[in-house]
Amino acid sequence: MKRAAAKKGYTARDMRAVSDNPEWTKDDFAKAKTFDEIFPGMRKGRGPNKAPTKRQVTLRLSPVVVDHFKAEGPGWQSRIDEALLKVVKRKRTSGAG
Numbered sequence: 001m002k003r004a005a006a007k008k009g010y011t012a013r014d015m016r017a018v019s020d021n022p023e024w025t026k027d028d029f030a031k032a033k034t035f036d037e038i039f040p041g042m043r044k045g046r047g048p049n050k051a052p053t054k055r056q057v058t059l060r061l062s063p064v065v066v067d068h069f070k071a072e073g074p075g076w077q078s079r080i081d082e083a084l085l086k087v088v089k090r091k092r093t094s095g096a097g
Helices: 012-018 026-031 063-070 076-094
Strands: none
Touching: 063 076
């Protein structure tokens, strides 16, 4: 049985055949407007928390600590918070601190 030659991607002809977005001209670019011009005031950012439960701080940690928590995947900052909370609770219950 013969093997079919593997395609190496789409040709310009293929793209033209399926595209309903024509290539932009210099005139199109000259008339273009930015997002903020079309939708003023839409980009507001995240904004303040309604009921903040945590306080944002800047903290320097050793690379070993950061690498350890990041290696476990997303949520590494929350895991650091959980680990520190355990230490605080342990010290409170033992009377140290």
